[in-house]
Amino acid sequence: MSIEILMPALSPTMTEGKLAKWHKTEGDAVKAGDIIAEIETDKATMEFEAVDEGVLEKILVAEGTEGVAVNTPIASLRGDDEKPGTSSEKSAVPAKKAEAPKAEAPKAEAKADKAVESAVTAVKTPAPELKDPAIPEGTQFVSMTVREAIREGMSEEMRRDPKVFLMGEEVAEYQGAYKISQGMLDEFGPDRVIDTPITEQGFAGLGVGAAFGGLRPIIEFMTFNFSMQAIDQIVNSAAKTLYMSGGQMGCPIVFRGPNGAAARVAAQHSQDYAAWYSHIPGLKVVAPYSAADFKGLIKAAIRDPNPVIFLENEILYGRSFEVPKLDDYVVPIGKARIAREGKDVTLVGYSIAVGHALAAAEKLAEEGIEAEVIDLRTIRPMDHDTIIQSVQKTNRIVTVEEGFPQSGIGAEIAAVMMEKAFDYLDAPVTRVHGKDVPMPYAANLEKLALVSVPEIVAAAKAVCYRK
Amino acid sequence: MAKAGKAADSAAKGGKLPPAKELLQYYRDMLLIRRFEEKAGQLYGMGLIGGFCHLYIGQEAVVVGLQACAKLGDAVITSYRDHGHMLATGMDPKGVMAELTGRAGGYSKGKGGSMHMFSREKHFYGGHGIVGAQVPLGTGLAFAQKYNKTDNVTFCYFGDGSANQGQVYESFNMAELWKLPVIYVIENNQYAMGTAINRSSAQPALHKRGESFGVVGRQVDGMSVVAVKEAGEEAVAHCRAGKGPIILEMMTYRYRGHSMSDPAKYRSKDEVTKMRAEHDPIDQVRALLLGNKMVDEDALKAIDKEVKDIVQQAADFAQESPEPDASELWTDVYVEA
Ligand SMILES: Cc1ncc(C[n+]2csc(CCOP(=O)(O)OP(=O)(O)O)c2C)c(N)n1
Ligand SMILES: [Mg+2]
Numbered sequence: 037m038s039i040e041i042l043m044p045a046l047s048p049t050m051t052e053g054k055l056a057k058w059h060k061t062e063g064d065a066v067k068a069g070d071i072i073a074e075i076e077t078d079k080a081t082m083e084f085e086a087v088d089e090g091v092l093e094k095i096l097v098a099e100g101t102e103g104v105a106v107n108t109p110i111a112s113l114r115g116d117d118e119k120p121g122t123s124s125e126k127s128a129v130p131a132k133k134a135e136a137p138k139a140e141a142p143k144a145e146a147k148a149d150k151a152v153e154s155a156v157t158a159v160k161t162p163a164p165e166l167k168d169p170a171i172p173e174g175t176q177f178v179s180m181t182v183r184e185a186i187r188e189g190m191s192e193e194m195r196r197d198p199k200v201f202l203m204g205e206e207v208a209e210y211q212g213a214y215k216i217s218q219g220m221l222d223e224f225g226p227d228r229v230i231d232t233p234i235t236e237q238g239f240a241g242l243g244v245g246a247a248f249g250g251l252r253p254i255i256e257f258m259t260f261n262f263s264m265q266a267i268d269q270i271v272n273s274a275a276k277t278l279y280m281s282g283g284q285m286g287c288p289i290v291f292r293g294p295n296g297a298a299a300r301v302a303a304q305h306s307q308d309y310a311a312w313y314s315h316i317p318g319l320k321v322v323a324p325y326s327a328a329d330f331k332g333l334i335k336a337a338i339r340d341p342n343p344v345i346f347l348e349n350e351i352l353y354g355r356s357f358e359v360p361k362l363d364d365y366v367v368p369i370g371k372a373r374i375a376r377e378g379k380d381v382t383l384v385g386y387s388i389a390v391g392h393a394l395a396a397a398e399k400l401a402e403e404g405i406e407a408e409v410i411d412l413r414t415i416r417p418m419d420h421d422t423i424i425q426s427v428q429k430t431n432r433i434v435t436v437e438e439g440f441p442q443s444g445i446g447a448e449i450a451a452v453m454m455e456k457a458f459d460y461l462d463a464p465v466t467r468v469h470g471k472d473v474p475m476p477y478a479a480n481l482e483k484l485a486l487v488s489v490p491e492i493v494a495a496a497k498a499v500c501y502r503k
Numbered sequence: 504m505a506k507a508g509k510a511a512d513s514a515a516k517g518g519k520l521p522p523a524k525e526l527l528q529y530y531r532d533m534l535l536i537r538r539f540e541e542k543a544g545q546l547y548g549m550g551l552i553g554g555f556c557h558l559y560i561g562q563e564a565v566v567v568g569l570q571a572c573a574k575l576g577d578a579v580i581t582s583y584r585d586h587g588h589m590l591a592t593g594m595d596p597k598g599v600m601a602e603l604t605g606r607a608g609g610y611s612k613g614k615g616g617s618m619h620m621f622s623r624e625k626h627f628y629g630g631h632g633i634v635g636a637q638v639p640l641g642t643g644l645a646f647a648q649k650y651n652k653t654d655n656v657t658f659c660y661f662g663d664g665s666a667n668q669g670q671v672y673e674s675f676n677m678a679e680l681w682k683l684p685v686i687y688v689i690e691n692n693q694y695a696m697g698t699a700i701n702r703s704s705a706q707p708a709l710h711k712r713g714e715s716f717g718v719v720g721r722q723v724d725g726m727s728v729v730a731v732k733e734a735g736e737e738a739v740a741h742c743r744a745g746k747g748p749i750i751l752e753m754m755t756y757r758y759r760g761h762s763m764s765d766p767a768k769y770r771s772k773d774e775v776t777k778m779r780a781e782h783d784p785i786d787q788v789r790a791l792l793l794g795n796k797m798v799d800e801d802a803l804k805a806i807d808k809e810v811k812d813i814v815q816q817a818a819d820f821a822q823e824s825p826e827p828d829a830s831e832l833w834t835d836v837y838v839e840a
Contacts, residue, residue: 042548042549044547044548044549045547045548045549045550045553045763046548046763046764047763047764048553048554048555048763048764050764068541077764080764080765080766081766082764082766083766087541087544087545087548106550107549107550153550154553154554205696205698206696206697206698209697209698209702209769210696210697210698210768210769213696231698231702231703232703233664233667233695233698233703233704234634234635234664234665234667234668234695234703235667235668235669237669238669261633262633262634264633265633265635265668298554299553299554300553300554300605300616301554301555301616301618302554302614302615302616302618302619302632303614303615303619304618304619304631304632304633305554305555305618305632471832471833472836473832473833473836474836476613476614476827476831476832477553477554477602477605477611477613477614477615477616477617477619478605478606478612478613478614478616478826478827478831479553479605479826480826480827480829481605481613481614481826481827481829481831481832484829484832485832
């Protein structure tokens, strides 16, 4: 009985990978637990262990093949059944006869029988327009992932200023839990790229003290969910001390890490904290979308003399955007960007929600509605002027965010519109947001809980009084 | 690992060989966890399980040995590496596996996933994703046990990495101050993600971490279920006698990566191979049973078959169980008053 070996999913966000190396050749005996292949994703190279026992009958995907979708058959195994103490039963996904993908045409079709892709990873992230006075005419652009952009921004600042250091869990020897700091230990050494114990309150507070002491710490939270253990130090020590000291004790520090939902990691690991930090005078809060802004804003955050909360997004890490090739590209904190121009309705969001809004704008354009998309980029201080100018033109606004509705960023924008743009509005401000429940794990519920493009399209049409 | 010895040695040293029936039970319970976890890893690779999935393979002796000391009403609480603890408290493998696949038949109706499962009936209080959080929670369960004048105890499990959380020491202090019946089980598998214990801990002998509060601590060979059981009996007696908390540092090892996406470059393959070959908790019990001629191969084969069937049924159930109904999105946010 022949068993198909399928391309495995090796991480929550993996949808495809490179079959880097076969450790076995056709005809080799395979035991459960044997390493049969090496698989490379954008995050890591992983060894792939056999779960079944038998003889490797045929290799279906040649080594070196890129972009092999999860669940593609990559080899077949002739089982020799019923060895005690091993799991030799057939894979639970019924094996279908599949054509062997050729090495030159490696985009193999996955067997999506029962496997479910998280709605999070399925998100589209269209490129925004990149108009920026800081980018001179004729500047060259390079395509870069958000991950690389953050790394470059931090590295440039660390080369510039010896007082800047990076501290957090797994940032050094492991090269970063999400590989943001890959290679930085090599370049800057263990005095400046520092692995911590799992003590968020401790190392966040230590960072604040180091900033008081004249250094410029970058404190990485493995994810912002864990910053909840440190929020007292961030709010009570980092944000308020300048004021309490009558202006003596500034705290130049960056707290950064992925924020918001990752794929299928459930309630305790999927929350958007933008609104939480946005509430606090003394903090600046930044949440970019495109790689160019990640790079320019991380540099601005590190140079800023105040505590800056720098919110990243795990799904965006692997997405590529055009980044201007400039020696020192700094994007000012506090300025929103028009990511797409339009005249009929304003869609305003931050972080990954900008991708949703841009995707919605494409859909709306098909129906003759020209949406203007504003990428807030900074949540606090918020660029009211850019939003108001847009609403003066469109007279309609929809806010988009991944976070919960109550006291959220959309609620804040709605209040500002009431106070400052009431006369320009032809329809009530409408909010689109994550559902008002903890993030569920089940794939179908997760999809319902997340903010979606159709919801934005529907809201935009509603404020345009269109069916 | 200084403390782990071969089963034969440790049984010889301790001189006390448990009866065949007891050893067979350990063998079965540990094998169930191992096979269950292997199957979970397989379903993950097939995309049927998503998100984080932390396997317990290699550490089975810890929870199996300690649950053998528990009595009805004793509470268990742990981290996200929790599948083994659930099976050991007697939770149904079908319900656990169906939670891993995010289906309606799962213990949390599919809403919690691998890291967040609970069973009031079995006194299993989760399944917690934030490192260290379960330590004050477990201390609180013990507080309730004492408050309610029961003689139950709480097994509060956490890892070597979690042992550096400040809240752990706040808990030690309160537990000793108020003589709470809590057993702090530190599963020292020597790594927290990619960080070896000596890179994160100024005092890596974790059983000594309670000393400044007066909390007693023991270091135990966590690869030997017999040694774990022995230490567990002492700890349970200590707590039930009203003497307050105790720390058991279980020297153990995880064979797999931290979670599914861990390339495990921080340790050598030899280290893993050696641990598996010389200290495997299941092989140790197997060797005791066969070496002392307490049972024959066939008896173990029958258990292998039984366990394999249970796990296969769980996997089948986990794939057949439907997704939760869409209306479940909005339920369980509040208790309906
Ligand atoms: C507060 C917090 N910080 C960081 C994490 C990310 N994280 C999850 S598990 C883990 C390592 C924990 O290691 P250990 O306590 O030794 O337990 P093990 O995984 O070895 O069982 C880390 C850093 C988290 N979940 N919570
Ligand atoms: Mg550990």
